[in-house]
Amino acid sequence: MPIPADKRRSHLARQVGTLSLSHVQVDNPMATVRAAAWANSMARLGVHLPLFIVHDLGVLLTVSRGPGGYVIRGRDAQLAQIAPPPPVRQHLGAYRQLLEHVAGSEIVEKLAGWRLRDDMVAVLLTRALGDVYNRWRDRAKAAGAEPLPLDLGVYGDLDPADHFKDFDPRPMWAFLEHVVREAMHVYTSVELIDLDTVRLLGMFKDEGQSGSESMSGAIDLVDLFASLGSPESHDVANFSLDLLPSVLETRRATSAQTYAVDGYASIERKGAVDSLVLSELAYDREIFEQKVADNELLYYGRERQREDERRLQYILVDSSASMRGKRQVFARGLALTLIKKLTLEGDEVWMRFFDSRLHETVKASRTGGVPVPYLLSFRSERGRNYGKVFRQLLLELTRLHREQRRRIVLYVITHGQCHIAPEVIAALKQLAFLYGILIIPSSDQLPEFVTLLDRQQIVESETFASRAGRQRRALDIVTDASKQRTVG
Secondary structure, three states: OOOOHHHOOOHHHHHHHHHHHOOEEEOOOOHHHHHHHHHHHHHHOOOOOOHHHHHHHHHHHHOOEOOOOEEEOOOHHHHHHHOOOHHHHHHHHHHHHHHHHHHOOHHHHHHHOOOOOHHHHHHHHHHHHHHHHHHOOOOOOOOOOOOOOOOHHHHOOOOHHHHHOOOOOHHHHHHHHHHHHOHHHHHHHHHOOOHHHHHHHHHOOOOOOOOOOOOOHHHHHHHHHHHOOOHHHHHHHHHHHHHHHHOOOOOOOOEEEOOOOOOEEEEEOOOOHHHEOHHHHHOOHHHHHHHHHOOOOOEEEEEEOOOOOOEEEEEEEEOOHHHOOHHHHHHHHHHHHHHHHHHHOOOEEEEEEEOOOEOOOEEEOOOOOOOHHHHHHOOOOOOOOHHHHHHHHHHHHHHHHHHHOOEEEEEEEEOOOOOOOHHHHHHHHOOEEEEEEEEOOOOOOOOHHHHHOOEEEEEOHHHHHOHHHHHHHHHHHHHHHHHHOOOO
């Protein structure tokens, strides 16, 4: 499907033409389509790069080198057609050296074996190349940019060199020189990728995107981008990886049901016709009819989740300035692990940050994923106003209880300077089982509301003396919270 003559000077044709400068070759016709998908996602983050560099670095992050993988070499035939001037040939040689250095990075070798999804690759590329793009002082660098098609038929028979000559190549040569000049920055940015954060995000890649209904794909990409660039996020990811393996073997409790959902669990005397044990059909007609009349036919019973469909696990995480540092790492790692534990056990989980107000509700449903990028990257600069927050929460839980009759277990993860009026706590206890977790109280005198909670956990500063101690304390809380979740 060649590009029509009237579109040969379009953004698509220009991007295809830049592939003449590509030095990473892989025997996979979908590589160009994936590169277009990465470029589209990067454009949503405000970075509009020539397709050849997106393709080359993206392939390094997703494909292993060697037989069946990629090779780094210039497209000599196509370069001969576009005839770059001698200085540009020198820049192309330096560009190839950059690719060799990146390909030799231990970070890149590990990432290539992790089967990263496309949005993750796009964010990693933006992390590596975003600063280089922002330093490129070409006012027309984003002119005419539009989403690239993701149809293999569009790219299959195209000759990049044929489209490169439709444009003035001087801006491209200037960009290539700029990339070569910034080569060390690109390489350093790649080396700064935090593998723990990428691995944590990859653990949830197949669970679908989760979040409030107002979240768009662009916002998800922004959260993902922020989570990969924050040192605090890296600490939370590292702590979460210490905790999650202990809860990933959790299985949902099951019992028998007659409708066709999930697998078989038992043999029953009642059921639908399509669940009838096939051996029952082997009886003579008279015997079969008698068994029907006597309710003696055998049916397969199927697995189902617990009968309690109305329970809601509601997690509040303090995000005020008092929670920075060790408190923030422990609170968010604990919250992520608790969310995962409860969803694996079949519960519906809502999570919200709070400071001087309640932030948006993020829902991790029984079959949905966990909002990891949002949880890692969220930042607050709004001070704190606990009286306002919990009065607002009381109104919302009252409405929820009145309209939906939800049974609620409310977890509050905060610190020792969180003060809530006793009458508000008493009213909340009428609507929910209250589970409080206070991290490193700043004094021996705990807030008055703590004694009114149904269950409380105090995390002392001694817990953080060792990595093993911190991990053990968090897992003890998760285990205890899981036992308490059925009340309320």
